[in-house]
Amino acid sequence: MEKGAAKVVKLEKETHDITSLYFEGFDESFGKRRAGSFLTLKIMQDGEWSKPHPFTISCAPEDPLLKVTMKRQGAFTTAAHGLKPGEEVICAGPYGLFCKDIDAQDSIVMIAGGVGITPFLSVLRHFRNIKFANRVVLIWSNRTIEDAFAQEELKQMTREIPLLVVNNLSRVPEGTDIAGYADGAFPGVFYEEGRCTRDLIGKYLPPDDPAIYLCGPPPMQDFVLGELEDLGVDPKSVKKENFTWKAT
Numbered sequence: 001m002e003k004g005a006a007k008v009v010k011l012e013k014e015t016h017d018i019t020s021l022y023f024e025g026f027d028e029s030f031g032k033r034r035a036g037s038f039l040t041l042k043i044m045q046d047g048e049w050s051k052p053h054p055f056t057i058s059c060a061p062e063d064p065l066l067k068v069t070m071k072r073q074g075a076f077t078t079a080a081h082g083l084k085p086g087e088e089v090i091c092a093g094p095y096g097l098f099c100k101d102i103d104a105q106d107s108i109v110m111i112a113g114g115v116g117i118t119p120f121l122s123v124l125r126h127f128r129n130i131k132f133a134n135r136v137v138l139i140w141s142n143r144t145i146e147d148a149f150a151q152e153e154l155k156q157m158t159r160e161i162p163l164l165v166v167n168n169l170s171r172v173p174e175g176t177d178i179a180g181y182a183d184g185a186f187p188g189v190f191y192e193e194g195r196c197t198r199d200l201i202g203k204y205l206p207p208d209d210p211a212i213y214l215c216g217p218p219p220m221q222d223f224v225l226g227e228l229e230d231l232g233v234d235p236k237s238v239k240k241e242n243f244t245w246k247a248t
């Protein structure tokens with residue numbers, strides 16, 4: 001058996017191009033994972049093991065299975081979306097320090113673009129498990145509301161921990177009043193149309209010098225860092241996870 005061998009348990013479709021994959025039987029080393037850690041995944045492609053590709057472990061570190069939530073992009077992720085329960089994969093890790101010490105922060109702002117939500121989902125699932133008591137603001141930018149998966153879970157979390165969720169949608173169908181997305185049962189969930197601008201961020205940025213975490217596509221990260229700077233935040237103080245890597 002290959003080192004790092006694990007088995008696919010199930011796949012869950014999150015959106016038209018995002019699927020979560022669950023693995024079991026992985027190495028003991030994953031017992032050391034933290035919220036927001038990542039792994040590298042190899043799958044069988046054309047009869048041989050693929051190159052390793054990095055993916056955040058999107059479940060809480062307490063969860064018994066490993067879960068990754070993957071956007072379909074090129075050949076590798078397209079093949080991985082077609083994996084079947086019982087098939088073998090190779091998982092190495094855990095890696096990464098992006099959210100190291102996040103549970104020591106008094107006030108946290110998470111800003112995510114698209115599938116860049118995965119480290120924050122892991123952290124929030126962990127926070128729910130440990131009943132984290134400090135304030136967290138999540139601003140999540142997506143194209144449409146259909147792209148913003150895990151909504152029901154996030155809504156519930158706003159009742160379980162001091163979490164505020166801001167769904168920032170760049171595309172809202174013509175004639176739709178975005179305020180209509182809001183559900184009075186979840187006063188901690190907000191909807192904002194347009195880009196993730198300084199006005200939007202400023203509206204939800206707590207005044208208590210929060211620790212800011214950012215994960216999204218590079219152009220979105222650059223834009224948000226500029227907007228934060230205009231709000232008086234030193235871009236160097238922002239903790240960032242970059243989803244690009246150098247193929248080996």
Ligand SMILES: Cc1cc2nc3c(=O)[nH]c(=O)nc-3n(C[C@H](O)[C@H](O)[C@H](O)COP(=O)(O)OP(=O)(O)OC[C@H]3O[C@@H](n4cnc5c(N)ncnc54)[C@H](O)[C@@H]3O)c2cc1C
Binds near residue numbers: 069072073075077244
């Ligand atoms: C720390 C970290 C965590 C990540 N977590 C997630 C996650 O939770 N969910 C998720 O969907 N994605 C995540 N990614 C990004 C993910 O690894 C890539 O999008 C994915 O591996 C690309 O697969 P593909 O099908 O395009 O690959 P291929 O078909 O192999 O890609 C084709 C070519 O494009 C290049 N390429 C593709 N994507 C990238 C990239 N991101 N950076 C550099 N070169 C690239 C490859 O080198 C290859 O030459 C993460 C990346 C990093 C570094």
